[in-house]
Amino acid sequence: MKFETNAKLTAVLLAIQATPLTSTSETNVQGCYISDLLSDVLAHAQPGMLWATVQIHRNVVSVAATKDIPAVLFTCGRKPDANVIAEAEEEGITLLVTPLTTYEAAGKLWQAGLHE
Amino acid sequence: MVSAGDARKITIAQVLVYELRVRDAMSKPPITALPSDSLREIQKLMKRHKISGVPIQLGTKLLGIVTIEDIITALDQGHIDDLAEKRMAQGVITIRDHFSLVRAVAEFERHGFGRFPVVDSADRLVGVLTRGDITNCLMHQLEKRAEEAIAFEAAALASRAGDDLARRIVIRAPVRTGDYDSAGKVSQRLRQVLRERGIDPDVRRRAAIVAYEAETNIIIHSLGGEVTVAVDSDKVVIDATDVGPGIEDVNQAMQEGWSTAGRLPRELGFGAGMGLPNMKKCSDVFEIKSGNGQTTLVHSEVFLRKAASTP
Known part of the structure; x- marks a missing residue:
């Protein structure tokens, strides 16, 4: 399915068979950044983007919060610990998990229109 | 003699x-009548102006006064005309x-009149004073003083709030080697403070990135150290110090992609070789x-500006 660039997260979930780990109501994302290097995300991701990564450490939440990234997508079915999820809830960051690889997820997100 | 205690009461x-x-309390200008006016006319004048006494004046000379009691008597005894x-x-x-x-007030007590014509130092009639005028004036002045006191309190409160915003906030935290779970604690607090102060989001992110990279x-890389963040009214000052082992070649460390991070931090997503370059890029x-076997000192300043849309 297609959705607008400023996509409702529910549409993103459908496109990549993702399940939310946190409450996701009305979160919007604009574009996506993919990296497993935290400093790289700090340097190059834009605020408001979806961030896809295989990293599930709590520092992902810190980096997302620092960079005003509203949603993080964990690929390859990797799920973070409950305390990481709790921290994300506290920071108001949506966490998602998809069984797809980062490459597959990226392809489907692009196809679905999540690009500028 | 009045003691300090009495004075306070x-x-x-x-x-x-x-x-x-x-002159602050009297009704002015005085409503007057001529000696040639009839009591009936004066009664109408009283009704129109809602007053109970009318000085009788010819030119600048005060001749007498007609009060509401005189009118009542005149009506009773039939000489209202x-x-x-x-x-x-x-x-x-x-x-x-x-x-x-x-x-x-003492004059009212002494004479028992309901009103006094008021004259200035040249004996010109300038107004009429009743007991009601005194009460009204006092109430009005009390209200004015109360409003002034409230405004003063509000201004004092606002100024204290302003002081709070201008106050220097210092966040200082020790940082331990290999404590990946604590990374971002200082940065998180800094983000809160800057958000509360309505700082421009871009500036807030830059300062938070510097603090986060300093912590990580x-x-x-270090044997332990400390990060100090001071939020001033015009800038965030971030100082990171550690106890070694120092950076052998600082120029090399400032290049993107160059990292000495070990296997574990790399697995966690650290060690991109972008930490110091990121800090420099985000700083004003x-x-x-640093140097081999020395402590490393990193000093960064990020200049603050308010978000344009902040009310």
Whole structure:
């Protein structure tokens, strides 16, 4: 399915068979950044983007919060610990998990229109 | 003699009674009538202006006064069409406009009149004073003082709030080697403070990135250290210090992609070789001092500006 660039997260979930780990109501994302290097995300991701990564450490939440990234997508079915999820809830960051690889997820997100 | 204790018991109303003058309270200009006006005309004048006494004046000379009591008597005894000059009270007792209200109150007590014509120092009639005028004046002045006091309180509160915003906030935290779980604690607090102060989001992110990278650098590379963040009214100052082992080649460390991070931090997503370059890029002032076997000192300043849309 297609959705607008400023996509409702529910549409993103459908496109990549993702399940939310946190409450996701009305979160919007604009574009996506993919990296497993935290400093790289700090340097190059834009605020408001979806961030896809295989990293599930709590520092992902810190980096997302620092960079005003509203949603993080964990690929390859990797799920973070409950305390990481709790921290994300506290920071108001949506966490998602998809069984797809980062490459597959990226392809489907692009196809679905999540690009500028 | 009044002791300090007694003085404190004097109410603001008492102060006002001494402070205020007859000219502050009197009704002015005076509503007057001519000696050739009939009592009936004067009665209409009283009704129209809602007053109970009318000085009778010819030119600048005060001849007498006709009061509501005179009108009632005239109606009762059927001489309401008589002229004022025939029925007015003569030899009227006046009060000076520069008298204090407390003296005016004493004059009312002494004479038992309902009103006084008020004359200035040249004996010109300038107004009429009733007991009601005194009460109204005091109430009005009390209200004014109360409003001033409230405004003063509000201004003092606002100024204290302003001081809070301008106050320097210092966040200082020790950072331990390999403590990846604590990374970002200082940065998180800094983000909160900057958000509360309505700082521009871009500036907030840059300052938070510098603090975060400073924390992770100490965790990954050092033997332990400390990060201090000071939020001033115009800038965030971030100082990171550690106890070694120092950076052998600072120029090399400042290049993107160059990293000495070990396997574990790399697996966690650290060690991209971008920490120091990121810090420099996000800073308005950036200094680093280190050397093999030395402590490393990183100093960064990020200049603050308010978000344009902040109300």
